[in-house]
Amino acid sequence: MxxxxxxxxxxxxxxxxxxxxxxxxxxxxVHEGPLAHNVEWMQRFAEAHGARLAPHGKTTMTPALFHRQLQAGAWGITLATAPQCRAAFANGVTRILMANQLVGQANMAIIASLLEQGAAFYCVVDSHENARQLGRFFAERGLTLSVLIEIGVEGGRCGCRNQQQILSLAEVIASEPALSLVGLEGYEGVVHGDNPESGIRTYAKYLVDVAVELEAAGRFAEENPIVTASGSAWYDVIAEAFQGAPLQGRFTPVLRPGCYIVHDHGLYREAQSAVLGRRPDLQQGxxxxxxxxxxxxxxxxxxxxxxxxxxxxxxxxxxxxxxxxxxxxxxxxxxxxxxxxxxxxxxxxxxxxxxxxxxxxxxxxxxxxxxxxxxxxxxxxxxxxxxxxxxxxxxxxxxxxx
Incomplete structure (x- = not known):
């Protein structure tokens, strides 16, 4: 029985x-045909723009779908919380970008365990205090944590609000032996206003400009540092900004859309219509x-x-x-x-x-x-x-x- x-x-x-x-x-x-089409379509889009794809896994939290994305060529999987990262790693995802701050010792312990098991893990920081907390915790564990500075906007959610905060935070990270600054992260979905496209293009250019400035100042701990942004609504605008000359051959551009894998009949259908309006060269969608x-x-x-x-x-x-x-x-x-x-x-x-x-x-x-x-x-x-x-x-x- x-x-x-x-x-x-x-x-x-x-x-x-x-x-x-x-x-x-x-x-x-989930319908098999459209699923296969979407996975291939977005992977092809990223590659055509010289970018890597790290789909946001929080959309589905379905490892069977993660593996379809990875098999199609995705660089890694993006997640939002330490337990999500643990679940993905337990199901065979080895490169994880946590597009969020890692806060709290219990969550840090989860990530330390993943690093000890061989995960390639990245998270974001936007404050001196969080950087120092992470530095102390991972130093005590004898581990090095790869971090990206998050670039925010006034009225948005997390992220440094100005260039001085960014530069100051980079200095703090450099003072922590257990931390390695490997790039910059942003999310354009928090940019609003009467003309959001213009605001997002400005934000994307700022992200690129800051990355170039930090590289010139020798702030990054690795060659080809990561520059990453992009949800599922404005990925075309971000990809165009990342494809520009300042990043080519010097950085690793990473796009993070998540909802594309199954798309929808509402918000993202409207967003995709706008993408195709901006980019009539893209076929079918x-x-x-x-x-x-x-x-x-x-x-x-x-x-x-x-x-x-x-x-x-x-x-x-x-x-x-x-x-x-x-x-x-x-x-x-x-x-x-x-x-x-x-x-x-x-x-x-x-x-x-x-x-x-x-x-x-x-x-x-x-x-x-x-x-x-x-x-x-x-x-x-x-x-x-x-x-x-x-x-x-x-x-x-x-x-x-x-």
Missing amino acids: QTMALAMDKGGEELGSNLLSGVSLPAAV LEPALEVFAQVQSLPEPGLAIVALGKRDIGHDQLPIALRRFREAGEPSQSMSVAGWEVTKIMDQHTFVRLPEGAQDVEVGDIVAFGASHPCLTFDKWRQILLVDDQLNVKERMATYF
Whole structure:
């Protein structure tokens, strides 16, 4: 009995099943074709711009996806917290860029253990105090920690606010034998204003200029120091700035988009449209790969469907979008219309859908594929993600590590 239970827990009963029959819904689903396209597309983009790719793993926290990115040529994986780094390393990721400050001795101990096991690890600093804390801790462990100075903006979150702070911090790092200054880090997503593109281009140029100045002053401990930025909305602007002459052959430019791997039907679809508007030479662009499948559970009154999908199942900073509908146990090729369907409200386990007039063919049990905005906030609700092919057959169960 225990052996059988373990086999079922590993998901053997779902592999080979079809989403329209034999899979408990709701389920978070990644489509194999768009996934492969996105992984290849972004890797090709980075390489064409002379940059390395370190995708932000916090988006998915799914090692099966990390390995697809690494196999395609990614330089490493970016993460945000020490436990995330530990989970990635335990699943075979050996080069980790933590685009965040490493604060607290318990978190430092996690990273020290990874270094002792052979991880190539980088984190960011933006204050004298944090640099001194890190210097003391890692000196006591007999380890050297590679750090990057974070460049921030007024009104943003972390990061040095001006050049004097940067230069002063570089001096403090140099005074700590256990620290090695290996580059600069920034995040353009904190730049706002009436003309964000102009502000981001200015920010990217500043990042490059400071890197060149620190190199000229001999502040970096390694050849070809890292210069890194880029989320999933402005990666084209950052790549163009990094491709310029000041960095070529002297630095290691690293891009860190994360959401591109599955894209979305909201925020990043809009961002990608803007990218293609700025860069019409880029072909096709990214494709949404992440959906959540759920079933109609009630038709309590005319014009209203209640779907067994809620805030615990799908991101909701923007309301989910109904994409396609199927009959349970039907054929994947025979989807039905969801034209005019409007999600009006989402609760913990229920989604309210306003149906258009004349929607007479909706039945309890119908399966609906929903798209969401901001994939990070859907992945973190699931312990497993189902990889499916074009016929909605389950090819793989991919564990998450949130």
